[in-house]
Amino acid sequence: MLQKLLNHKVRIALSILLTIFLVLIRAYEDNLFYDPFLNYFKTDYYNLPLPEINNIQLFFGLLFRYFLNTSISLSIIYVLFKDVEAVKFASILYLIFFVILVTIFFFALFYVGETNKMALFYVRRFIIQPIFLLLFLPAFYYHKQKRLAVPD
Template sequence: MLKKLFNHKVRIALAMLFVVALVLIRAYEDSLFYDPFLDYFKGDYFNLPIPEIDNLQLFGGLFFRYFLNTSLSLAIIYVLFKDIDAIKFASFLYLIFFVILVAAFFFILLKNGDSNKMGLFYVRRFLIQPIFLLLFLPALYYQKQKQ
């Protein structure tokens, strides 16, 4: 009984450690990633033109941040559920969502960024924040309860 309780404490502590790592990514985003939209969307962006960007560097920054968030999210999912099939499924979804979101982001940015700033904002938000973790945790919990 004590061992089982200890195992849950370790799992919760590990999950909290990974959540803290996600918070640290957010806290140090200015120095870790190239993203001219960080300051742009903090201001009055409706009245400002889209900032000058280096598309390749922006893609690299978005990819690196998405990769870090995805890795930590998958670690949280594994620690909480201990299910390799869930990790495989979530990894596949993360990959598919990345391809779709990056394509949508750069399409909006290059074709109609000045006229669709809200679309740019929200697609970018899904790329840089671990929002999918908030969607996957309840879904996986529900799936686990159904089995």
């Protein structure tokens, strides 16, 4: 086990470094992105009206953050699995999920925002956090193990 870890020390170091980048995005989110919901959801938002927002700025702020998280997540997937096909597949999934989530987010914001703030909270959470990485890593690991177990 220890020998395996030593053999993969560069991959482990790169994975840790990329994970630190994800943490830094989270740590400096107030400075990097336009998102009036950052502070809003830290307060007693049930009793407050939705904050004033600039829709275009919010969209590009969410896009930029999603792009950064996705780029780092795809890099982690590549570093861990060295599988270009997995990265291509994950890229397509990330793109599809972004379109779906942003559509749902702005629909909820415009039509049910005041009455269903939790929908905004959770959909936005999927956009701004690298949650899909937590789903993709075990899936790609399982796929790789399954592929290695099947003889050609």
